[in-house]
Amino acid sequence: MPAPRPAVRWPGPAVAAPDDDLLAAEIERIRLVLKGEAAPGTRAGNPRLDRIAAGFGLSDFERDVLVAAVAGELGLLDRPVTFAWCLRALPGGHWDALAADRPLRAARLVEVAEGPLPHAPVRPDERILHEVHGAGRLDERLRPYLAPLPAPPATLPAGRRRAAADLCAAWQLGRRPLRILGPDHADRTDVVAAAAATVDRPALRVVAADLPRAVTDRDAFARLWNREVVLADPVLVVELTGDEPPELTIVVEHLVARIIGDVVVSTPRAVPLDGVTAGPTVDRPTREEQRALWRDLLPGRSGRPAAELAREFDLGHREILAAARPTAGRAVEPVAVARDLVRERVRRDLDGLAERITVRAGWDDLVLPAPALAQLRQLAAAAAGRARLTERGFGHRTERGLGVTALFAGPSGTGKTLAAEVVAGALGLDLHRVDLATVVSKWIGETEKHLRRIFDAAERGGTVLLFDEADALFGRRSEVRDSHDRYANIEVSYLLQRMEQYRGVAVLTTNMRTAIDPAFLRRLRVLVPFGHPGPAERADLWRRAFPPKVATEDLDLHRLAELDLTGGDIHTIALRAALVATGEHAPVRMRHVLDAVAAEYAKHDRPADPGLWS
Template sequence: MPQALAESPNSPRLSAFSRLDDLLAQADDAVTTGRGAHGPLSRPPPRPSWEQVCASHGAWAWLRTRYGLSDIELDLVLLALAPEANLRYGRLYGCLQDDPARGRPLVGLAMDLLAATPEERLAVRSAFGPQAPLTRHRILALVPDPGVAAPPLLAHAMVLDDQIVDVLLEQPGLDWRLASCCRLEIPGPEITRPEVPGQADQAEDAVGRETLAGSVYAAPAAPPSWAGPYGGPVRWYAQGPEEADRDGPARELAARDGRPLLTVETRCLPDDAQGAASMLALAFREAFLLGAVLCVDDLEGLDRLGGERLPRERTLEGLLAGHNGDVVITGTRDWQPGGRYVLGVLPVPVAVCDIAERRALWEKELTAHGADTGPADLRDLAARFRLGPRRIADAALTACATARRRAAADAGQWVPPRLTRPTRAELFASARGQSGHALAALAHRVEAVHGWDDLVLPGDVAAQLAELRARLAHHHQVMDAWGFERRVARGSGVGALFSGPPGTGKTMAAEVIACELGLDLFRIDLATVVSKYVGETEKNLERIFAAAADTDAILLFDEADALFGRRAEVRDAQDRFANMEIAYLLQRMERHDGLVVLTTNVRRNLDEAFTRRLQFVVEFPFPGVVERERIWRACFPPRAPRDPALDLGRLARDFRLTGGSIRDAVLHAAFLAAADGVSIGMSHLLMAIGREFQKLDQVMPGRLPDGGEG
């Protein structure tokens, strides 16, 4: 029989393979002497013994102690490990199994090598039972022979799990299968799996907290004040909104003990429940092998896998019960384990960073990139955007990169970072880019391009909008710094109703406010919200408000009377459910902390309870002659060619149109003039005005219905 390994068998790393070489040599001797693999004489135990192997190799000692493996089970692990260490073993297995393509040992070969009597063969076979350690803990996988239909157990190949392979071969790093859904943060320059210090460190303590033998960092001898119940492993549920630093407790826990942090991103798990469960099990064992604090990020990410509570109760809670390391789970909603296991999960509320913390984070991150930002910009960034530490860091980096690119384009060459400074617009744009992603899937983002100069409104209406803008701009100062939030019985958000005829500037006013404050504006598409099925409308609205709660965007309900209509007298079930929707909206708007703008053409169509709960009710009147002339002039861009004979004052006096109709008429006239190859003249405007009156189903003043002069 050829020698399997050329290295010295006396090396501690190869002592286990020395035992395998001795075992194979005994089998070869039995065959060559004519006795067969199972001769009448008992074979001596292979050398070295497992006691000697474990004494010189900590990884084998850890495996034996952690899973309570017998000598036969350790031999099976060694047989499966050998092809991973040296391909010569694979070729040898192929020869022994009369098939060179079979480089993995079959169960039948293991029985031939390890068993000399029928009783020993049964003992080897029992090692593959469903409750045996090798299969229950997923140490070994049995792969059926693809060339055999319904193959027996003996025709299954033994494949060692990659995590166990890495431990026994002392390979550093994260299991490659977890790379797509896990993130490993290590305290030092590299991570290894050193040998176990000794047998005394391999026992579990009396209260259930394991010393993590074979891991990178041993657990502390005495449980600190932040340990889990009764000194056992930590079980925390960090609950808070997405913008909160929910994984902060896990990072703090890992930093206090100087251990790695392994984070499982649940939304990156496989889509099927079985694949996700297998990946979670691998992550739990990887955390144990590395001695890492495990963070299961975003509990809601498991809801999409096979039902609402199935993955939680049957997978996550079962893994928690069998794990002796520290685990932190993060989520948004309230959660308590189902009671199938005694877990001792401690809820840990995590709040969003307050304005002072956000300002300090912005200043720290921008200073780190050499950007000197004024105090006013820092104050406004912290007040307008409720971002967490990581998103602030990302936004600051994006803003600085944008500033460097702009400076390089202006200078025509590379500019040192210290000479660039992000503008206010660049800072606000990068901050907006960090929020609103969930809301963008449920609503339409409105590009806010209009400014105050584009709004033509009476003085009192403009003053009301200015008050609304000031309320939003100084929200944190009044509610937080001055303590008014504790005096407000309902939510601290702002609700505004814009009512008036179509085209009077209601939607434009919402755009202007969003543009002035540097916030995103999302228009809610009622077609995706309203459902004929009972309860679905409320669910759709809850998703929108929940997504908006984690952003700082303005919600715009255009034509709000479709949702916020008057409650009717209950005559049938349809009336009752419609009234329930309105009642839900009343309650949900009160709990929302941001700005919600409702627009309607007829104010009386809305339920009176809404107007009582709104902070601003702004009536947009039909524009008068003076306002119409200002709108006519504002609709022409500076570069648009105009006939000097244009009489915009006459158009304002003769044609009673709203701002929206005037804007459409100017644009239509521009296309007519472009088609004629001339400047925009009165004939083009009169033609466009006629089309507007046709759209309104009205007769154009001063003209006959057929378009002739009147």
């Protein structure tokens, strides 16, 4: 059973309604008839009872049985109400009134106690008892599953207003159930809430994963909901994540097929569901709409910060409202506040799938040949300028190629991860390294689901994705010999498709460029080769190897620069030498460094040059 949800009340006052006198007259008429003290007489015409009777198709006799049950529940009769008593005393009695498929029991308007059916006490269902007294509330048995939709914002972008109008038109035409599609859950919810408010109807949502799985429980849910449809005409919103297993989509199909009212299936991506008609699609606001939203919400209606935020982030309407709200009326830098809020959201979404690397390195920390360094600066410039090109007509959201992706290829220890950190820092973005151990799954479809979460979160902005050892994910597709090969190829094909659609910044690193599928290479913006550093780069790396506070003595950096080592090797050697020297309470000397070099050579099965130790 799902966790308890907020209490839900239907619209309307919780006070005595004007037709209470008519209800009292109806009850008094039935009480006197059952006691044999009066003829049936004329019904008082209570509006609530009339609506229930018409909505559920009750015969006059069934309506009178319901009123008798209410009278008994209120203690106005001196004996329990039974079907046999009503059949004898009330006019128009018919035996099938309490049949399981007739509305009194099928819609659970009354409850029949244990015992022989004709003589078992009949009570009104609690929900119906409240309804006839004008205090209708959602059935207690539905509350664990359902929650009210939040009220929509006072103003909606034009695209959302059109989508809400489309929903209202579809309801008017009797098209049900409908699917609403869009990347942002809150924006889809706002559209449905706005449509429901337009037609003055309550709207409640249920998470698909919370639906009862057992057929009998699901049928009970449908019966209770259908009763609410007659009583209050609500809209049911079934919320999907888009990654539901097949057995859960079957549950949703079965449920919506049994519901008589309007149902909206809300999902971020198309999910095949039998009997569900495609409805409106709610895309994120265009860059122009986002800029206008930021401008209207920021203090002083600032145009420049609004343009900056719209270029840096790609957010939904609700996300912009949430990010702008803390800046209202405060002397703060709105761009910085919004950036922090969006980054926090992305960090939460990537939690468990990607590790955030604290960005500290800058351009001065990179020691690379001039051509590689120039390519990295071009990469950073391209990533910074991609949003401006969007404003000038490039890369509308329905087109491909909006993202900036790069491959850093070269041996281990040549600075590929450090370079990714420098690029992220130059852009003022976070850096998230994708955790392949968590993302790659042996279960069919799970890897794609994890990757989708990663890409969807990163596309909002605020981060650079780093796929370290990318050949594990982006490797060549192989000849299909068994089902494992087939599903591995499907994963690679999915990645190809998703990378082509990706609108953010991503860096792939690999030690084996030839292992990357050629189709990925064609789609990459930049390929930066990272080779072994030359003597000049190695000398620079050795000069930077020991922090200023680490004491050194008589180090021959020119001699060390002659060693064929990568930047990673030099860092490891320097750290080992510093640890040993510190343990000896001595400065780092050449012998400490050479001993560490020998250990590093042995680790890689490389022969050491005897001349180094002479």
